[in-house]
Amino acid sequence: MAIGIFGLIPSSSPDELRKILDKLSTKWGDVVEDFESLEVKPMKGAMTNEVFMVSWPRKETKFGSRKLLVRIYGEGVDVFFNRDDEIRTFEFVARQGHGPTLLGRFPGGRVEEFIHARTLSATDLRDPNISGLVALSRGKFMRLLDFVQDYEYASYNPIAYDIANHFCEMVAKYHSDTPHILDYTLYPGEEERRRYICNYLTYSGEEPREEDIEQLLDETEKYTLASHLFWGLWGIISGYVNKIEFDYVEYSRQRFKQYWLRKPQLLSFYPSS
Incomplete structure (x- = not known):
């Protein structure tokens, strides 16, 4: 069953997530503006956060869809690390050409570039x-x-x-x-x-x-x-x-x-x- 993208996040965060999606929609220009049409799929293997692949339909259906990754932070896990330090590491590594790009943050999670790859078994x-x-x-x-x-x-x-x-x-x-x-x-x-x-x-x-x-x-x-x-x-x-x-x-x-x-x-x- 499909999951609505706004149903993933804390009730206090939809406006922040919508701003991120609005910005990406303007930047890309080729995706549909109906955010409810985004398809959300849970990804396996995460033990600290919940991770979802988001398929965003393009206006021209023959070109398929764009992919995003939405990461919802696990409850209470901030006792292990500092989120601000994590984001600095994330952005630094991305600038060096390693790993995904950070596309936006909202309370309780973030949106990342989706890397089309297969996790090593x-x-x-x-x-x-x-x-x-x-x-x-x-x-x-x-x-x-x-x-x-x-x-x-x-x-x-x-x-x-x-x-x-x-x-x-x-x-x-x-x-x-x-x-x-x-x-x-x-x-x-x-x-x-x-x-x-x-x-x-x-x-x-x-x-x-x-x-x-x-x-x-x-x-x-x-x-x-x-x-x-x-x-x-x-x-x-x-x-x-x-x-x-x-x-x-x-x-x-x-x-x-x-x-x-x-x-x-x-x-x-x-x-x-």
């Missing part, structure tokens, strides 16, 4: 060719900004933490019927981790030294513990404040379980209890 991330491209792109992007997977959580992080978080994400299937279930048998083995790190280190154009590879391999594994702690705490808090349909508590339990399982193996100088 867990299987895609294991493909050596795709993984190599991801590593090279991450290396180039690191020169701009380090960031865990979303603009909301962007920050200046150690390289090893960012890569560790990437490896941890490879055990998840967020677009499945059980997005909260993590399969740690899918965690990349040493050969796969080494290949990714080698590809990452080549972004400078020089052949990486073996000692640099070994050091980053070791640091990355240790930083998986920080990733488990961060997202474990995120799951606990999200379970209380966010109304998105996702089993945050079970997700959190699995992350903490991995933390306690891996800690004595990775930090042998710590007691196991």
